[in-house]
Amino acid sequence: MNTSLEEFLLPGGASINALPKISLHDHLDGGLRPQTIIELADTIGLDVPSTDAAALGAWFADQSNSGSLVDYLKTFDVTTAVMQTREGLIRVAHEFVQDLAVDGVIYGEIRWAPEQHLTRGLTLDQVVEAVQEGIESGIDEAAEFGSTIRIGQLITAMRHANRGLEIAELAVRHRGNGVVGFDIAGAELGFPARNHLAAFDYLAKEFMPVTVHAGEADGLGSIRGALFDGRALRLGHGVRLAEDIVIGREDDDNTYVTLGPVAQWVRDREIALELSPSSNLQTGAIAAWGDDLLDHPFDLLYQLGFRVTVNTDNRLMSDTSLSQELALLSDAFGYDIDDLEVFQLNAAQSAFLPLEEREELADAVVAGFEEA
Template identity: 75%
Template sequence: MTTATPHLLPGTEIAIESLPKVSLHDHLDGGLRPQTIIELADAIGLELPATDAAALGAWFAEKSDSGSLVEYLKTFDVTTAVMQTREGLERVAREFVLDLAADGVVWGEIRWAPEQHLTRGLSLDETVEAVQAGLDAGVEEARGAGHRIRVGQLVSAMRHADRGREIAELALRHRDRGVVGFDIAGAEAGFPAGRMRDAFDLLAASFFPATVHAGEADGLESIRGALLDGRALRLGHGVRLLEDITLTEEGGSTIATLGPVAEWVKDRQIALETSPSSNLQTGAIAAWGDAMVDHPLDLFYQLGFRVTVNTDNRLMSATTLSRELALVAEAFAYDLDDLLALQLNAAQAAFLPVEDREALMDTLIDGFEGAL
């Protein structure tokens, strides 16, 4: 979902859309264009809460701003319903890439759960192949329009289901055909990573990277499980890691003392995939406040964590990566160097070979220097 008005870095005339960016946490079924939903729904006879694109987009934003991850997730019943055919998956994936490219994304990891797209006869492998076809078409079209973009799939298993190993095997079958990593998603509380230990064992034995949603709707034990059972190289959101950091005032200065989990995440540079607007919508940071300035990402950044900024679900949050960066820049008085640091964090955490990560960082540096 693109916007006509660019988001300027506060105090400058620099449009954030013009800067190269890395997107690590962006759900395929959370990034549909409202008009596409209307057209796909019409083709399958699905009744929608609104049949005007603007009104439908507003409905998603309103329903998602509930303060509850469980309620937030209910909006996906609509988007996944129109993503049950090869044609639907290909179109959504193609447009997803085009929207990322229009926002200046040069590397995007696109996560989704194939097991949620089987109601109209597709097999798991066929869904992955359909999404990859759409991604490939989107990349080709975007490059034809002058954009520099690469993308990879993150195959997710749903935490409440018992298909973890099956989905891990699926990801491994497609590791050389577009799939770059594994994830678990869905309701976090009550469904720890340990439920899928066999899947994570298989992935570890196959040297395949995983990111795990943790520290969004559950606390420190969920993060601990993601690290121990999931061998997570990144934490999806991870904002409740703040529960393991104690802040004290000494002589006019604030001193941060890290607990063992926070220290492990920082010292090993396990990336935090924060999604500021989404984290406010779902109540993930409710213990510390309800405004952007209350988000712990700045504290993580100041303490040297590998913190990144993401969109999570562009449709539900009515957002883009450029908008998210503009919001945090406004909240925390970030300048161009800060935004570059956040992008370099994301590049270093990307599920890419080291040579590709280094080339990606060069692209980011060149693009940001060119904005001056």
């Protein structure tokens, strides 16, 4: 089991890595190990930008720092290409779980789009079963090393394609085999959630939880669509919700904040924001506020009482881990261990699990932070 993850410490010396964490927004095809890409590519005769793991990892990070979601997504052509066989999917899912466990994640939801893994003859059901096999073997191996982790699959449909209902039916079909929810992802601008209304209607009738990528490469209209067409219980990123928040100044000493109707709805309903700081910088999602982490609306949303959660989005492309994302936020905004606990409790409360299991997850978070 890979144990080479960099350690991150809070100012008081507590290890962020050792804290129990929950990962809600983590893409399977964005979390491969560079060496695994090289080896899988070799087995299928695929050329990759480098056959040196360190150089390949650097290539992904460099290519992803584009300031554009569309350009950022092009790097996935490489990762999905090596995830077209049963063996490749099993290995990637297995290692994905291992890497989360090493990072102190106790519950993770892995999102991925089965429709992107069919070029070598596998069916939709077969790819879901292969990923679940890898997840379960990863959990078992983590347990051998003393780590307890739970994993759920988020089955994702691509926004620009027309298979939403088919993928929704796939998700429901496998809800007893590791699937906990549904998502739509991919190019956001120009591909509204309403294009998949039949899928969302079906999911609502089947009581399947939904999260929707929105408020990343498009603004409030996209968030509205996620909420009211998609019936989203969480927003994938949702960072541009801050466009619906007005900060004014009464005088030199006093400011005021006004929430627009969309922001008010999201806050009052405690709809979780799956914020991913490093990724949001890379894709230009926070360009309206600046190009540095200090410009990220994360702290504004947190201070105003939104249910913020911290996520990696794509660990390979952002060269990051959940511990690193928490460390970056701590450095930028002066957060301490109590703040980090709030973020994990927010995630526990927003997990696509039954109420009793969410409460157990929250108890595990509290216990782990008390021991830190």
